[in-house]
Amino acid sequence: MTNPLILKLEQRDQLSDEEKRALENAIARVRVVEADEDIVREGDRPNESSLLLDGFAARYKIVSNGRRQISALHVAGDFLDLHSFLLKTMDHGVLALTTCRIATVPHATLEKITDEFPHLTRLLWLNTLIDGAIHREWLTAMGRLSATAHMAHLICELYLRLKVVGRAEGDSVQLPITQAELGDTLGLSTVHVNRVLQELRKEGLIRFQGDALTILDWERLKKVGEFTSTYLSLQNEDR
Amino acid sequence: MTNPLILKLEQRDQLSDEEKRALENAIARVRVVEADEDIVREGDRPNESSLLLDGFAARYKIVSNGRRQISALHVAGDFLDLHSFLLKTMDHGVLALTTCRIATVPHATLEKITDEFPHLTRLLWLNTLIDGAIHREWLTAMGRLSATAHMAHLICELYLRLKVVGRAEGDSVQLPITQAELGDTLGLSTVHVNRVLQELRKEGLIRFQGDALTILDWERLKKVGEFTSTYLSLQNEDR
DNA sequence: CGCAAGATTGAACGACATCAAACTCTGTGG
DNA sequence: CCACAGAGTTTGATGTCGTTCAATCTTGCG
Numbered sequence: 076m077t078n079p080l081i082l083k084l085e086q087r088d089q090l091s092d093e094e095k096r097a098l099e100n101a102i103a104r105v106r107v108v109e110a111d112e113d114i115v116r117e118g119d120r121p122n123e124s125s126l127l128l129d130g131f132a133a134r135y136k137i138v139s140n141g142r143r144q145i146s147a148l149h150v151a152g153d154f155l156d157l158h159s160f161l162l163k164t165m166d167h168g169v170l171a172l173t174t175c176r177i178a179t180v181p182h183a184t185l186e187k188i189t190d191e192f193p194h195l196t197r198l199l200w201l202n203t204l205i206d207g208a209i210h211r212e213w214l215t216a217m218g219r220l221s222a223t224a225h226m227a228h229l230i231c232e233l234y235l236r237l238k239v240v241g242r243a244e245g246d247s248v249q250l251p252i253t254q255a256e257l258g259d260t261l262g263l264s265t266v267h268v269n270r271v272l273q274e275l276r277k278e279g280l281i282r283f284q285g286d287a288l289t290i291l292d293w294e295r296l297k298k299v300g301e302f303t304s305t306y307l308s309l310q311n312e313d314r
Numbered sequence: 315m316t317n318p319l320i321l322k323l324e325q326r327d328q329l330s331d332e333e334k335r336a337l338e339n340a341i342a343r344v345r346v347v348e349a350d351e352d353i354v355r356e357g358d359r360p361n362e363s364s365l366l367l368d369g370f371a372a373r374y375k376i377v378s379n380g381r382r383q384i385s386a387l388h389v390a391g392d393f394l395d396l397h398s399f400l401l402k403t404m405d406h407g408v409l410a411l412t413t414c415r416i417a418t419v420p421h422a423t424l425e426k427i428t429d430e431f432p433h434l435t436r437l438l439w440l441n442t443l444i445d446g447a448i449h450r451e452w453l454t455a456m457g458r459l460s461a462t463a464h465m466a467h468l469i470c471e472l473y474l475r476l477k478v479v480g481r482a483e484g485d486s487v488q489l490p491i492t493q494a495e496l497g498d499t500l501g502l503s504t505v506h507v508n509r510v511l512q513e514l515r516k517e518g519l520i521r522f523q524g525d526a527l528t529i530l531d532w533e534r535l536k537k538v539g540e541f542t543s544t545y546l547s548l549q550n551e552d553r
Numbered sequence: 554c555g556c557a558a559g560a561t562t563g564a565a566c567g568a569c570a571t572c573a574a575a576c577t578c579t580g581t582g583g
Numbered sequence: 584c585c586a587c588a589g590a591g592t593t594t595g596a597t598g599t600c601g602t603t604c605a606a607t608c609t610t611g612c613g
Contacts, residue, residue: 118544136454139540144457146450158447161440161553166447166545190432197428200439201400207442208397208405210449211385215375217456218383218501222569253591262457264570269593285578301378305357306405314400461601492559503602508561524610 079152079240080126084198086239088314094195097188102126102178114169114177115156121165123181125155130175131251135259136167145260146213147206148172148233148252152240157203160185173251197314208306217262220301225261226271227300230281234290235304246293251286275299318391318479319365323437325478327553333434336427341365341417353408353416354395360404362420364394369414370490374498375406384499385452386445387411387472387491391479396442399424412490436553447545456501459540464500465510466539469520473529474543485532490525514538 081095090098103123108114114125114132127149134147134155146167149155155169160182189196209232216225237248258268275281280296282289290296297303320337323329329337342362347353353364353371366388373386373394385406388394394408399421428435448471455464476487497507514520519535521528529535536542 134450136450138454138458142458144454146453158443161436162443162447162547163549163551163553164544164547167450186436189436193429193432193435196432196435196439197400197425200435200442203439203446204397204401204442207446207449208401210446210453211373211375211406214385214449214452214456215377215383217453218498219377219381254593255591259457262453265591266571266593267569270569273593305403308401308403310402312402314402493561494559504559505561505603506601509601512561 079128080154082240083152084202085311087201087308087311088198089311090195090198094192094198097192097195101180101184101188103181103184104179106177106179108171108175108177110171110173112171114171114175115159115165117165117168119159119165120163121156121159121182123179124157124160124185125169126178126180127151127153127155128176128178131172132175133170133172133256133260134167135170143259144262145256146210148260150233150237150240151242154199154202157185157199158206172256194314201308201314205306205308208308212306216300222261222263222267223271223274224300225263226257226268227275227280227296228302229257229261229300230275230288230290231293231297231300231302231304232307234288235307235309239309246291247287247289249286250283250288318367319393321479322391323441324550326440326547326550327437328550329434329437333431333437336431336434340419340423340427342420342423343418345416345418347410347414347416349410349412349414351410353410353414354398354404356404356407358398358404359402360395360398360421362418363396363399363424364408365417365419366390366392366394367415367417370411371414372409372411372495372499373406374409382498383501384495385449387499389472389476389479390481393438393441396424396438397445411495433553440547440553444545444547447547451545455539461500461502461506462510462513463539464502465496465507466514466519466535467541468496468500468539469514469527469529470532470536470539470541470543471546473527474546474548478548485530486526486528488525489522489527 078099081098084090115121129151132149132155133145135143135145137143159165216228233250234248237243242248254268255265258265272283280292282291317338320329320334354360368390371388371394372384374382374384376382395404398404455467472489473487476482481487493507494504497504511522519531521530
């Protein structure tokens with residue numbers, strides 16, 4: 076059971092043993108949050124950041140008419156609120172979509188890392204930059220792609236991100252996300268999410284029953300979703 | 315003429331004289347890019363980052379049917395591609411919307427800053443985190459607000475961001491952005507942008523003729539756009 | 554003065570939303 | 584092991600917000 080954050084970072088650059096140790100030691104404690112509970116709330120000023128070890132979580136905002144927008148979906152190895160280290164006040168909430176195992180890293184420890192480990196600091200920074208790249212990609216998909224293309228795009232992304240942290244088995248991943256949650260992610264109604272998924276199934280691109288998502292035709296799915304993985308920075312290079 | 319980046323950072327935290335000097339010295343050269351020219355292209359692997367000293371710029375992506383999505387609008391004091399320091403490959407282009415004065419900061423210098431100035435590094439990191447927070451806000455607005463609310467939200471944000479770097483005169487700012495560009499930002503058609511702007515004018519919320527944008531009723535504009543400035547991290551605190 | 558870029562208008566259309574109901578599945582208690 | 588409850592999925596009918604297309608109008612500028 077390697078720490079999934081280390082898996083994720085090692086996909087992008089070399090980590091020294093000392094850096095790995097510093098990361099492992101940064102974890103103050105591990106806690107479990109049940110599905111549908113808040114991990115961090117909008118307006119909070121946390122003095123620690125949460126690293127997702129297992130499960131699925133979402134960053135979200137509620138707007139006035141009660142509608143919800145999910146601005147990020149998180150999988151094992153993702154920091155849920157690393158940005159709260161410097162932004163201080165949470166401008167959105169983070170919700171557990173499933174039971175989540177969460178490692179807690181005090182901001183004081185992060186500050187120490189920035190003082191003593193410049194290269195590791197750059198990799199943590201990189202981590203937040205990838206989050207930003209994903210946001211931009213979602214903006215483009217939301218603004219300029221059809222609902223079907225947007226969904227295909229999201230599925231491609233989630234499949235790859237899960238694969239990187241060893242959560243894929245062949246062409247399949249466990250994706251315990253409801254259609255309502257997908258709707259809040261894509262900015263669509265639940266009803267339309269359902270129709271879009273049916274279309275992708277009918278086209279023979281995916282199978283999606285229960286939590287099990289299988290990619291049946293990766294090339295065509297990528298094409299439908301206009302997906303290119305550049306923004307995920309999957310290349311290993313000096314940073 | 316203070317460097318607008320320093321203005322921007324000083325809004326968020328104290329900067330020592332040494333840090334200010336390090337920032338000033340980081341600028342290798344200043345260049346001018348004319349309106350409608352690319353500043354950085356998608357796929358580029360720049361070895362320097364561009365700091366916008368004056369003018370307006372946009373990050374954008376083109377999707378298959380030729381449509382364009384703008385994922386960020388930038389004003390004086392903004393780094394246009396600070397993230398290329400660690401992401402290496404540009405996943406989007408950056409375009410000059412007006413004539414732009416741009417300071418160039420070599421990545422080698424940024425690396426040196428991360429080795430020698432931990433606190434300044436955190437502030438540069440913060441800078442990219444604010445970009446990310448803006449992305450999330452835009453996602454929420456795009457997914458769950460009406461076109462009119464979304465436009466009102468964008469106007470509130472741009473007004474505040476310009477004000478921070480001393481580009482506002484009272485309730486007015488110069489905003490040399492066409493309705494087509496606004497459409498690409500909001501994910502709307504030009505026609506609809508026009509109608510939405512008319513509605514905001516008719517409601518007495520803004521005046522917008524030529525480049526001159528005036529906020530006529532800040533409180534009501536904020537309300538229409540469901541705007542709260544938390545995500546811009548305008549508080550000065552230790553980071 | 555004349556042109557080109559941008560803004561504005563109107564009419565028809567379409568993608569997705571909304572509403573309301575039925576269906577399926579899984580877990581639970583009797 | 585059956586009934587039932589509740590969450591999630593699916594379906595159909597209708598409504599609407601924003602798009603598209605095609606002009607026309609305005610404005611800044613050489």
